[in-house]
Each structure stands twice: as structure tokens, then as C-alpha cells.
Amino acid sequence: MPAPAMTENSTLPILFAPDKRLRLTARPIGDADGDMVRALAPKMLATMYAAPGIGLAAPQIGEGLRLIVLDIQPEEKPEPLVLVNPEIIAESAEAATREEGCLSLPGQYADVTRPARVKLRYLDLMGTKREIEGDGLLSACLQHEIDHLDGVLFVDHLSALKRNMILRKLAKDLKSQQRG
Ligand code: K2U
Ligand code: ZN
Numbered sequence: 292m293p294a295p296a297m298t299e300n301s302t303l304p305i306l307f308a309p310d311k312r313l314r315l316t317a318r319p320i321g322d323a324d325g326d327m328v329r330a331l332a333p334k335m336l337a338t339m340y341a342a343p344g345i346g347l348a349a350p351q352i353g354e355g356l357r358l359i360v361l362d363i364q365p366e367e368k369p370e371p372l373v374l375v376n377p378e379i380i381a382e383s384a385e386a387a388t389r390e391e392g393c394l395s396l397p398g399q400y401a402d403v404t405r406p407a408r409v410k411l412r413y414l415d416l417m418g419t420k421r422e423i424e425g426d427g428l429l430s431a432c433l434q435h436e437i438d439h440l441d442g443v444l445f446v447d448h449l450s451a452l453k454r455n456m457i458l459r460k461l462a463k464d465l466k467s468q469q470r471g
Pocket of ligand 2: 394439
């Protein structure tokens with residue numbers, strides 16, 4: 292059986308806020324899930340590249356699993372990362388602010404402040420324990436994706452006023468699209 296390509300051309304539909312499935316806490320991946328996760332990861336990467344995005348969490352495609360994919364490298368040298376059951380094990384006291392967007396909140400952007408550097412422990416697709424440390428865009432992306440696993444969206448880090456403005460606009464846009 293040929294080794295599954297890291298990405299396939301089959302993309303999955305991305306859920307948009309205020310879909311309730313984006314607010315659930317995802318469950319840890321167990322040993323029994325190996326084959327399903329190895330089949331899902333390439334589809335999530337293909338979906339992310341097609342969006343385009345630099346990160347994607349399983350809840351965004353409706354799977355309540357603690358699985359994220361990311362690739363912050365420019366297109367010429369893609370460096371896909373698949374993180375199973377990722378956990379933040381250290382974060383800097385120093386904070387950093389960056390404008391964030393989200394594939395599940397299309398067209399909405401806002402400045403989000405997070406720890407500048409994070410260290411994560413995770414399992415790779417073969418079940419090997421690994422660690423990754425990041426700052427800058429990688430740090431923001433890792434934290435943004437792990438938030439998704441806990442039902443947290445970037446707007447939750449904003450003031451209630453800004454969060455409600457964005458969520459109200461998204462709900463309105465969604466309604467007008469459904470009306471067609
Ligand atoms: O999880 C997602 O919705 C994909 C996010 C990942 C992300 C958000 C904020 C900061 C870093 C990563 C993005 O929508 S992917 C689009 C993108 C592209 C370049 C830079 C930032 C965001
Ligand atoms: Zn997002």
C-alpha cells in the first residue's frame with residue numbers, strides 16, 4: 292500500500308462561527324485512533340493549504356479530536372507539522388501582540404496579546420513523544436490552534452465589546468448568505 296502523501300487533494304469543509312462545534316473541548320487521541328488520524332491529517336493539511344492558512348485544528352473541520360496541523364513556512368519549502376495531543380508545557384512571562392485572523396471567522400482580524408514564546412509537548416503521527424518551542428508567528432499559531440482544541444476562539448482574548456461586534460457581524464453575514 293503506497294505511503295499516504297502528507298497532503299491529498301480532498302479538502303474538508305471548514306466550520307464558521309457561531310457553529311457550536313467550535314465551542315466544544317476536543318477529546319485526547321488514543322492508540323486506537325492511529326489509522327483514523329493518519330488518514331485525517333493529510334486531508335487537514337490539504338484543507339489548510341487550500342484555504343490558504345498556516346494552521347488548522349480538527350474541531351474546525353468538525354472533528355472533536357486533539358489534533359492540529361500547521362505550516363508557517365513560505366510555499367517554496369513547505370514544512371508540514373502534525374501535532375497529536377499537544378500540550379503547552381512552558382510559556383514566557385513576556386507577552387507579544389499580533390494581528391490574528393481565523394479560518395472559522397472569515398474576514399475578521401484583531402490584535403491579540405499572548406505569551407511571546409511557548410514550549411509544547413506532543414505526539415507525532417507515529418506516536419513518538421516530541422517537543423517544539425516557538426516565538427513570533429509560530430508561537431501565535433501554536434497557541435491559536437491549541438485554543439481551538441479547548442473551544443476558544445481568538446475573539447475570546449478581546450474586550451467583550453470587540454468580541455460581540457465581530458460575532459454579531461459574522462452571524463449577520465452568515466444569515467444573509469443563507470438567505471442567498
Ligand atoms: O486556525 C486558523 O483558523 C488558521 C489561522 C492560524 C493563525 C491565526 C493567527 C496567527 C497565526 C496563525 C489563520 O487564519 S491562517 C491565516 C494566516 C496566514 C498568515 C498569517 C496569519 C494567519
Ligand atoms: Zn482559527
